[in-house]
Amino acid sequence: MPSLSNPTHPKGVSTKRRSLPPSPLPPDDVCAEINAQVRSNAALGAPAFDFGAHVRTRSYALHDFHLDEFKVVAFLDDGVAGLLPETFRPPSPCPLYTFDIDNAGKKGLGMFALRNIPKGGLILVEHPILVVPYLVGLTTPLAEIYTRMFDRLTLEGRHELTRLANSESRDHPPSLEDVVHANAIGIQLDVPDVPNPELATHRAVFLNTSRCNHSCGPNAQWEWDTPTLSLYLSAVRPICPGEEITIQYAPSTRPRHERQKALRAQYGFTCQCQWCSVPSAEAVLRSDGARAALDGFWRNLPAFEEWCLDPTMSDDTLIKLHLGALEMIEQEGLQVLDREKHVDAIAMCYGALEDVERFKTWTARVCDAKVRENPSQALVFSKWLSNPMTFPAWGWRKTFCGSRARV
Numbered sequence: 001m002p003s004l005s006n007p008t009h010p011k012g013v014s015t016k017r018r019s020l021p022p023s024p025l026p027p028d029d030v031c032a033e034i035n036a037q038v039r040s041n042a043a044l045g046a047p048a049f050d051f052g053a054h055v056r057t058r059s060y061a062l063h064d065f066h067l068d069e070f071k072v073v074a075f076l077d078d079g080v081a082g083l084l085p086e087t088f089r090p091p092s093p094c095p096l097y098t099f100d101i102d103n104a105g106k107k108g109l110g111m112f113a114l115r116n117i118p119k120g121g122l123i124l125v126e127h128p129i130l131v132v133p134y135l136v137g138l139t140t141p142l143a144e145i146y147t148r149m150f151d152r153l154t155l156e157g158r159h160e161l162t163r164l165a166n167s168e169s170r171d172h173p174p175s176l177e178d179v180v181h182a183n184a185i186g187i188q189l190d191v192p193d194v195p196n197p198e199l200a201t202h203r204a205v206f207l208n209t210s211r212c213n214h215s216c217g218p219n220a221q222w223e224w225d226t227p228t229l230s231l232y233l234s235a236v237r238p239i240c241p242g243e244e245i246t247i248q249y250a251p252s253t254r255p256r257h258e259r260q261k262a263l264r265a266q267y268g269f270t271c272q273c274q275w276c277s278v279p280s281a282e283a284v285l286r287s288d289g290a291r292a293a294l295d296g297f298w299r300n301l302p303a304f305e306e307w308c309l310d311p312t313m314s315d316d317t318l319i320k321l322h323l324g325a326l327e328m329i330e331q332e333g334l335q336v337l338d339r340e341k342h343v344d345a346i347a348m349c350y351g352a353l354e355d356v357e358r359f360k361t362w363t364a365r366v367c368d369a370k371v372r373e374n375p376s377q378a379l380v381f382s383k384w385l386s387n388p389m390t391f392p393a394w395g396w397r398k399t400f401c402g403s404r405a406r407v
């Protein structure tokens, strides 16, 4: 694991600009196919993408970033490279001895916890070894670009990179392109505000995080941080020593058959996670139902203000819905879905019902959760905790719908 503790790092030296010549315009059918793929991919956020214009306006260069002892090689659009900070800030210190890489059975290798990791606990902080655009707007073969990148890595970096998993393609020996595709994590870099900008999504390969297998009920999540050029991996629920540390490669609220289809199409494997291996058709139905309900939860939920004003809804309508969501999150291992929003909403409902005791219980839970991630918000909630009547919606439901049975 590289040490990440030095002060600031120079941005790194890029090689000559336009290290690859601009491409001729690709054939119409190629453009149409890529346009259809990119436009329909909600995660890329580019519904009007135009590959022809993309290729015409792209100019790339290779960059080396020397961060402490670690070398990052990036192939970047010039506009994107120009938006990177002049110096990268040092990331938070990396916790020691949180994980090991070990055998994960049919999934190959995996990452396993070496000690108890609390919910929200940092598991690892890591720079990528390679960064490439999600879609390279050049007709230069990708293999050529990857070879150039590979040649710039340190000996140790090359060794580690080639030991990562390959995609499951059986029809040719694994190439660097296979390794990148099997191991890349989609990070977002800033793009210039110009017509036909580069896509913000980039593929980044990490020597440790790329060992995390996928789970449809993952116990960890990552966050990308451009100012430090690093990824932060943290636990979304408590993790025990020996437990495998997993992340999600694709959103996990779709039904099982759709999740499996997407993972096969995008990554070439059949998911073996515990949530895909439930024992019976009934269990699959139950799981799919819960995931569908969570997927549409916020879209289908009556607004808090509407509930406060509408006497035809019962006092516990929203509370029951949020408690149900919390139960489904536990059942499906979907703590990645921000359960705190439900806790927050339940506290608000009790405030609107002037239920001091329950308002305090749930607000205390909100405070606990926010202390780490948003201390200034935690302060506001702790003010409401010590004096519930300062909560802005205090008694709204009671005022508008009259006094009703407590829930």
Ligand SMILES: C[S@@+](CC[C@H](N)C(=O)[O-])C[C@H]1O[C@@H](n2cnc3c(N)ncnc32)[C@H](O)[C@@H]1O
Pocket (backbone or CB within 6 Å): 104, 106, 107, 108, 109, 110, 164, 165, 166, 167, 168, 182, 183, 184, 210, 211, 212, 213, 214, 215, 267, 268, 269, 270, 271, 272, 273
């Ligand atoms: C990013 S790598 C993860 C680490 C990998 N297992 C290794 O040995 O280095 C992705 C590959 O791991 C395997 N994998 C990850 N999650 C899996 C899962 N839930 N079920 C089956 N295989 C999985 C697949 O072979 C996939 O192509």
